Amino acid sequence: MNALVLPIALPLFTAAVLLLAPSRPLLQRWISFAGACVLAIAAVLVFVRVERDGILVLQLGGWPAPFGITLVADVLSAMLVVATAVVGLAVTLSSFSGVDPRREGFGYHGLIHVLLMGVSGAFLTGDLFNLYVWFEVMLVASFVLMALHRTRAQLEAAFKYVALNLIASSLFLTTLGLLYGGTGALNMAELATILPARENTAYETILAMLFLTAFGIKAAMFPLFFWLPASYHTPPAAVGAIFAGLLTKVGVYSMIRVFTLLFPGDPAMLYTLLLAQAGCTMIVGLVGALAQQDFRRILSFNLVGHLGYTTVGVALGTSAAMAGSIFYILHHIAAITNLYLISGIFLRLRHTTSLPELGSIFRERPLVAILAAIPVFSLAGVPPLSGFIGKLALVRGAFGAGAWWTGGIILAVSLLTLLSMARLWSESFWKTAPHEDKSRLPGVILLPIAFLSAITVAMTVAAGPLYQLAMKTSDQLLNPALYIDAVLKGGPQP
Amino acid sequence: MTTTTSLILRTGARVLMPLLLLFGVFLLLRGHNAPGGGFAGGLVVAAAYILHFFAFGLDAARRALLTRPERLIGSGLLLAVGSGILPVLFGRPFLTSLWFDPASGIGTPMLFDLGVFLVVIGVVLIMAFTLAEE
Numbered sequence: 036m037n038a039l040v041l042p043i044a045l046p047l048f049t050a051a052v053l054l055l056a057p058s059r060p061l062l063q064r065w066i067s068f069a070g071a072c073v074l075a076i077a078a079v080l081v082f083v084r085v086e087r088d089g090i091l092v093l094q095l096g097g098w099p100a101p102f103g104i105t106l107v108a109d110v111l112s113a114m115l116v117v118a119t120a121v122v123g124l125a126v127t128l129s130s131f132s133g134v135d136p137r138r139e140g141f142g143y144h145g146l147i148h149v150l151l152m153g154v155s156g157a158f159l160t161g162d163l164f165n166l167y168v169w170f171e172v173m174l175v176a177s178f179v180l181m182a183l184h185r186t187r188a189q190l191e192a193a194f195k196y197v198a199l200n201l202i203a204s205s206l207f208l209t210t211l212g213l214l215y216g217g218t219g220a221l222n223m224a225e226l227a228t229i230l231p232a233r234e235n236t237a238y239e240t241i242l243a244m245l246f247l248t249a250f251g252i253k254a255a256m257f258p259l260f261f262w263l264p265a266s267y268h269t270p271p272a273a274v275g276a277i278f279a280g281l282l283t284k285v286g287v288y289s290m291i292r293v294f295t296l297l298f299p300g301d302p303a304m305l306y307t308l309l310l311a312q313a314g315c316t317m318i319v320g321l322v323g324a325l326a327q328q329d330f331r332r333i334l335s336f337n338l339v340g341h342l343g344y345t346t347v348g349v350a351l352g353t354s355a356a357m358a359g360s361i362f363y364i365l366h367h368i369a370a371i372t373n374l375y376l377i378s379g380i381f382l383r384l385r386h387t388t389s390l391p392e393l394g395s396i397f398r399e400r401p402l403v404a405i406l407a408a409i410p411v412f413s414l415a416g417v418p419p420l421s422g423f424i425g426k427l428a429l430v431r432g433a434f435g436a437g438a439w440w441t442g443g444i445i446l447a448v449s450l451l452t453l454l455s456m457a458r459l460w461s462e463s464f465w466k467t468a469p470h471e472d473k474s475r476l477p478g479v480i481l482l483p484i485a486f487l488s489a490i491t492v493a494m495t496v497a498a499g500p501l502y503q504l505a506m507k508t509s510d511q512l513l514n515p516a517l518y519i520d521a522v523l524k525g526g527p528q529p
Numbered sequence: 530m531t532t533t534t535s536l537i538l539r540t541g542a543r544v545l546m547p548l549l550l551l552f553g554v555f556l557l558l559r560g561h562n563a564p565g566g567g568f569a570g571g572l573v574v575a576a577a578y579i580l581h582f583f584a585f586g587l588d589a590a591r592r593a594l595l596t597r598p599e600r601l602i603g604s605g606l607l608l609a610v611g612s613g614i615l616p617v618l619f620g621r622p623f624l625t626s627l628w629f630d631p632a633s634g635i636g637t638p639m640l641f642d643l644g645v646f647l648v649v650i651g652v653v654l655i656m657a658f659t660l661a662e663e
Contacts, residue, residue, distance in 0.1 A: 040613070040623040048610050054603030096624040142599070 038084065039093040039106045039159060041077035042116045046070065046123075046152035050145040060139050064130050067144040071120070071127040074151065078113075078120035085113040090511075090521035092161070100523050101225040107161035107522055110508040111361065115158045115288060118368045121490060122280040123151045125483040129273045129376055132383075132480035138183050138271070146183075150176040150277060157285045161522055163214070164221045166289065167207055170253070174200050177282060180274050181266065192266035199262035203252035210245040217242075224522035227296040227515050235302055243298050243305040247312075250293070254286025256346065257315035260339045264323065267338070268331035268388070272379025275331065279338050280372030284364060287342060291349045291360075295512045296519075300352065310350040314444045317343030321451035325458075330388035331378050333459055334371065337414065340448060341367055344429055347441060348509070356432030357509035362502055363425035366413065366494055370422065373410040373487035380407075380480060381463065384472045390459075394468035404464050406481060409488040413495075415456035416449050421494040428502060534584055542584035549577035557646050561634035567642035571649025578650075579657050587661050598654040605647030612640035 049070025056066055085091055085108050093106040108116070126147060134143055153173030160166050178200075182193035215221055217238055218229050230239060248259070255263040263283070267275055290309075298305055320340025327333045345367065348360025380396075380403060381388050397404040413420035426449050433442035494501060511517055553574035560566025582590035615637050616625035628636035 037617045037623055040617075044610055044613065044623070047606060051603045051606035051610065054599050054606070094622055096626065097622045 037093060038077070038081055039091055039108055040095075042074060042081060042120070042155035042159065043106075043152055045074045045077055046148040046155065049074075050148040050152070053145040053148065054142070058140065060134070060136070063139065063144050064127070064134075067130065067147065068124075068127045070148055071123040071151075074155075075117075075120040075124050078117045078155075081108055082113040082117050085110055090517060092521050101220060101222045104165050105161035105222060105224070105522055106159045107224075107518065108159055109511050109518060109521075110504065111288070111291070111512060112158045114361075114365065114504070114508065115284070116155050118284075118365060119151060119154045119158065119281060121487075122277055122368060122372050123147070125372060125376065125487050126273050126277045128483040128486065129276070129379065129480070131482070132379075132477050134273070135184060135271065141183055143180070143183065146176045146180050147277065150180065150281075154281045154285055158288060161223050162221055163223055163226070163293070164211055167204070167211060170204060170207065170285070173282065173285065174204065177278060181270050181278075184271070186269075189269045192269040195262050196266040199252060199259075203249050206245060206252070207249035210242060210249060213245070214242055222522070223292070223296050224519045227519050228523070230297050231299055239298070240302045240304060243294075243302055244308075246293055246297075247290075247305060247308065250286050250290045251312065252286075253283070254290060254342055254346070255283050255316075255339050256286075256312050256342060257319050257339075258312075260316065260320070260342075263339055264332060264335040267335045268329060272376055272382055275378065276372045276375035279334065279375050280368045283338065283342055284345070284368060287345045287364065290346060291357075291512065294349055295352075296515050299513075299515060306350055306352060309346060310438070310441060313343040313346045313350050314441060315343075316340065316346075317444055317448040321448050321455060324455040325451065328390050330381060330390060330393065330459065330463055331375070333390075333455060334374050334378065337452065337455060338371055340452070341371075341414075343448070344426070344445065347429060347433060347445070351433065351436045351438055351441070352513070353432060353436040354506065354509045354513055355435050356429065356438075357512060358502065358505040359425065359428035359430075359432040361505040361508050362421075362428050365501070365505075366421040366425045366491070369487050369490045369494065370410040370414045373484055373491070374407075374414065376484050376487070377407045377410070380476065380484075383476060383480065384474055385468075385470075390462040392469060393463040394466040395472070396464040398467075399472075400476065403476070403481065403484075406484050406488050407464065408460075409491050411456050411460050413491050415453045417453070419495055421491055421498065424495065424498045424502070428505075539584045542580050546577050546581055549573055549580070553577065553646075557642060558634075560642055561639065567645030568649055571646045572653065574646075575650045575653035575657070578654055582657065582661060587658065591658065594654065598651040598658065601647045601651030602655070603651075605644045605649075605651060607644070608647065609641050609644030612637040612644065615640075 053063060053066055056062060091108045094100060095104045095106060150173060153169050153176060156169035156172065157166055160169060178193065178197050181196055182190060218226060220226050220229060252259045267278060317340050320336050320343065324333050324336035324340060327336060344363045345360050348357035378388050381393055385392050413422040416422040416426045426445065430442050430445050433445060553570045556565040556573060557567055557570035578590050578594060581593055613624045616627050617623055626636060626638050
């Protein structure tokens with residue numbers, strides 16, 4: 036099933052073409068955008084085939100499963116690859132409204148595609164060591180993207196980001212060594228036949244805790260999240276958007292994938308801890324957001340807080356809660372990417388995202404305000420937008436699983452989110468700005484924002500089918516035998 | 530820069546450069562069944578250009594490379610992806626090794642290795658040249 040390799044090979048191909056093409060900005064932007072379009076088509080193709088034929092498997096190089104590297108796409112992977120392509124489209128589209136020339140000269144467009152390749156690779160791989168490699172691809176590209184501009188604030192942020200992520204990577208690698216030493220396997224499907232069948236000893240618990248820590252740093256979960264608000268507000272809006280939309284989600288995805296396959300249901304300590312972490316992440320993130328005075332810092336803290344929502348599902352392990360989390364991940368990718376892109380409008384108009392300096396958008400640029408209202412209120416969870424539906428599904432899932440505390444926290448944190456988004460809205464769009472702004476806004480800056488807002492609206496309108504899809508995904512995740520059979524026994528090959 | 534480097538270095542570099550380049554290609558070809566390969570070969574070739582730069586200056590080294598290092602990376606990546614795509618055209622899984630003649634070692638793995646070779650040269654030289662400019 037060679038189509039599976041397309042979401043990885045296409046961005047690499049685009050990056051190579053970008054390196055070879057003349058470095059004229061407009062040409063580079065068009066190549067980059069065209070590459071993203073082709074990637075989106077390929078992602079949808081993979082998704083449609085997964086929907087139709089079930090789990091797709093590609094044994095790279097023709098080496099059969101536990102020996103070679105396997106690419107696997109179940110509904111979750113395919114859905115997230117489509118989301119990756121959508122974010123890629125929006126971000127490459129946003130480069131038409133202007134990229135800093137120094138950044139563009141240093142291969143900005145190529146790096147975006149390398150990042151997209153890393154993210155798609157992480158979503159598609161069926162091998163844990165390969166997952167580590169994709170993490171590295173992603174991180175190297177993101178390190179460079181973050182530090183390219185070389186202002187003082189960006190270098191400081193990049194340092195924190197690099198240091199913390201390197202610690203997470205080395206922890207992950209150590210865990211893999213321990214895992215391979217103890218089981219002799221790295222293929223996730225094979226591990227799923229070995230580890231759950233064993234009696235639970237200290238070895239399994241240690242592995243689970245190490246995975247939890249390594250992925251916890253990547254996914255910016257409490258108490259390991261502090262690198263994210265310290266760094267995500269410094270790069271340009273488009274880079275912030277792709278980071279916020281995708282990178283932490285890869286951490287969350289890895290948790291879902293590894294925990295459902297390797298540690299289904301036990302050690303119980305893992306799930307208790309994860310649930311507590313999710314709760315703390317939500318509370319700390321949103322309380323932190325209320326204390327901030329900067330548009331992008333508020334977004335960073337909101338991002339952290341909402342990552343709690345996305346892990347409640349795997350922590351509770353029931354079908355409904357998992358479906359709620361998956362729905363929430365999809366909604367959140369579209370909304371948060373959009374909000375970071377919107378912060379680019381403020382940077383363009385006011386050269387700052389500090390809240391006291393902003394305002395007057397609603398009166399002077401109603402179109403911008405209307406487009407921005409969709410992600411702001413969707414994230415806030417105002418009915419009927421997709422954020423509300425996601426939270427509703429999660430709360431129902433939590434109460435259904437008897438997790439009253441978690442359900443209560445989700446409800447309370449929803450209120451805090453509403454408060455934080457209402458403040459963001461009134462300060463940055465509604466109130467009268469302290470200074471007039473005379474700068475013109477290029478219309479093209481609104482295209483990616485309109486695109487993502489349309490996606491959010493589409494998710495709201497098509498919430499029924501999307502939730503069905505999330506249910507199907509969670510059933511697939513909670514029944515690892517499907518995944519194992521597809522990888523090891525050939526499964527339903529087209 | 531040329532005036533500041535010693536005669537010994539310049540003469541030595543002139544002799545060593547072709548040897549290093551040949552050795553790099555030798556490592557690349559040898560990598561099929563023995564230690565070596567694109568990565569090691571690429572490093573040796575990049576080292577040859579860095580030596581050239583030490584002896585004759587940055588401009589001379591850039592001229593000797595005949596192309597920009599970015600292009601080496603780009604074409605190397607294309608070669609590597611291409612070597613993976615080639616078996617797909619024959620209906621085999623991505624990255625399957627296809628041999629023109631297994632005994633001679635000519636086949637898609639060699640193409641892949643050649644890609645790695647070019648990428649390594651490009652990456653190392655971009656780093657070295659950029660540091661030299663600072």
